[in-house]
Amino acid sequence: MNLQPASEFTYEQLTDAYNETRVDYMVPMPMNVARLMEYCRVYDVSLEHSCVAVEEDAMLGLGMLGVREERGWITRLGVLPAGRRKGTGSALMMGLLEAGEKDSLDTIWLEVIKGNTPAHQLFLKFGFKETRELIVARRAPKTQLDNTIFDKVKRITTLNHEDAIILLSHREERPNWLNETESQQNVRNLSALLVELKNGGRGWVTYHAGLLQLTRLIVEVTVGDPAEVTETVLAVLHQRHKRQDSIAENLCEDPKWIGFQKAGYFDSFRRIEMKRPL
Ligand SMILES: CC(C)(COP(=O)(O)OP(=O)(O)OC[C@H]1O[C@@H](n2cnc3c(N)ncnc32)[C@H](O)[C@@H]1OP(=O)(O)O)[C@@H](O)C(=O)NCCC(=O)NCCS
Numbered sequence: 120m121n122l123q124p125a126s127e128f129t130y131e132q133l134t135d136a137y138n139e140t141r142v143d144y145m146v147p148m149p150m151n152v153a154r155l156m157e158y159c160r161v162y163d164v165s166l167e168h169s170c171v172a173v174e175e176d177a178m179l180g181l182g183m184l185g186v187r188e189e190r191g192w193i194t195r196l197g198v199l200p201a202g203r204r205k206g207t208g209s210a211l212m213m214g215l216l217e218a219g220e221k222d223s224l225d226t227i228w229l230e231v232i233k234g235n236t237p238a239h240q241l242f243l244k245f246g247f248k249e250t251r252e253l254i255v256a257r258r259a260p261k262t263q264l265d266n267t268i269f270d271k272v273k274r275i276t277t278l279n280h281e282d283a284i285i286l287l288s289h290r291e292e293r294p295n296w297l298n299e300t301e302s303q304q305n306v307r308n309l310s311a312l313l314v315e316l317k318n319g320g321r322g323w324v325t326y327h328a329g330l331l332q333l334t335r336l337i338v339e340v341t342v343g344d345p346a347e348v349t350e351t352v353l354a355v356l357h358q359r360h361k362r363q364d365s366i367a368e369n370l371c372e373d374p375k376w377i378g379f380q381k382a383g384y385f386d387s388f389r390r391i392e393m394k395r396p397l
Contacts, residue, residue: 139178140180140199161306164185227397233388253369260365268351272315272316272355273317278310294337316343
């Protein structure tokens with residue numbers, strides 16, 4: 120078996136191999152070529168730093184590396200089911216860490232779905248330490264909303280993509296790779312709503328409104344009770360987008376999460392964020 124840079128393969132080949140590694144995955148996430156290309160663009164995945172494990176022309180597995188300044192992010196790691204437990208996952212990890220070292224990165228980040236013991240054990244073995252647990256939450260559309268919440272609202276301001284990026288760049292909490300301003304900047308057509316409450320509370324939400332789904336939701340509370348302001352901001356958002364279902368990725372279990380739940384979001388699955396120095 121040898122490792123080759125992913126840049127030596129086409130997106131079609133990488134997509135096929137990736138899908139093969141995920142046939143028995145705990146959260147099904149099939150990809151197509153356009154989505155993998157979009158994923159690499161939005162999350163700054165470098166195919167030159169990413170690795171494919173090959174044996175006699177057959178792809179055994181792959182792993183990808185996102186690169187931002189001195190930070191790296193391991194993603195899409197997987198080995199085809201028939202070839203597991205033979206050291207391929209470890210070889211891919213070594214290849215990705217070496218690629219990061221060569222580029223003088225100082226920290227490598229990743230996430231693993233809670234309950235994915237093989238991958239979690241692999242990352243612990245490679246010296247990764249847990250930093251926090253993140254929630255992937257979803258919400259079904261509701262045509263009937265609790266209108267009493269709108270009595271709390273004093274003013275709503277609609278903002279465009281550029282304003283959304285400015286809001287995101289002023290966040291106080293450290294965002295996860297998916298939600299970093301760099302990721303959001305790479306997304307086209309973000310929208311934002313700034314909501315002021317009569318009691319002085321203030322917060323905003325940035326999001327991408329697709330035809331069927333709201334994605335890339337990020338809420339920040341700048342003044343007031345985090346749960347109340349989050350619930351109100353989300354109520355305003357969902358009043359304007361009644362038909363779409365929503366997904367909010369990598370939320371922390373903090374008071375804002377209570378506001379998300381009050382607005383109808385439920386815990387779909389959890390990720391464990393991990394990091395190690397290089
Ligand atoms: C996680 C995965 C990449 C591991 O690949 P692999 O080729 O089987 O890994 P290796 O043979 O190099 O094993 C290395 C270490 O991983 C851990 N590991 C791998 N499979 C494991 C299992 N079934 N149970 C517990 N630990 C396991 C062990 O720590 C192992 O070290 P050990 O052999 O000294 O015990 C593979 O199981 C996979 O592709 N899973 C599906 C996709 C996935 O979960 N990707 C990760 C997304 S974050």
